[in-house]
Amino acid sequence: MDLRYPDLAAACADIVRLRESGFELVGTWSFAQILDHLNMSMQMTIDGAGFTFPALMRPVMKLMFMPTMRKGKPSKLRGKAPKQLQPALDLDEDDCANRFYALAKTLMDPSTPFVTHYPMLGRLNREQWLLMQQWHAAHHLSFVVPDA
Numbered sequence: 001m002d003l004r005y006p007d008l009a010a011a012c013a014d015i016v017r018l019r020e021s022g023f024e025l026v027g028t029w030s031f032a033q034i035l036d037h038l039n040m041s042m043q044m045t046i047d048g049a050g051f052t053f054p055a056l057m058r059p060v061m062k063l064m065f066m067p068t069m070r071k072g073k074p075s076k077l078r079g080k081a082p083k084q085l086q087p088a089l090d091l092d093e094d095d096c097a098n099r100f101y102a103l104a105k106t107l108m109d110p111s112t113p114f115v116t117h118y119p120m121l122g123r124l125n126r127e128q129w130l131l132m133q134q135w136h137a138a139h140h141l142s143f144v145v146p147d148a
Contacts, residue, residue, distance in 0.1 A: 004072035027143035033087035035096035058122035
């Protein structure tokens with residue numbers, strides 16, 4: 001993954017560019033499904049999640065993932081998204097993109113309160129939440145390759 005976003009506004013700009021100029025998908029999800037998955041993750045920043053990973057696993061995952069996210073490197077771990085974050089099959093790309101833009105704007109607003117815990121990584125401060133969402137967006141949007 002060479003893709004890295006300094007903030008969520010850069011991810012929004014990339015989505016606009018991809019949608020205007022065309023793209024090829026190299027993964028199994030549609031563009032709308034990628035955006036829907038990212039939207040669910042961003043919404044968890046505000047509302048929390050109805051699931052969590054085992055307590056002993058969270059600090060280990062945080063120790064493994066935070067340096068990777070800070071460097072903007074891809075994760076060597078592969079797996080399926082938790083059932084709660086699996087995108088629907090029939091989605092409207094415009095709706096998903098507009099929701100992404102709105103959620104990104106909300107998360108970038110310093111007055112937006114964030115929950116304290118992420119299901120996989122445990123306790124996160126505001127900077128860590130934003131870093132995780134930027135990294136997560138870059139990870140999934142790296143499967144959307146711009147047309148030459």
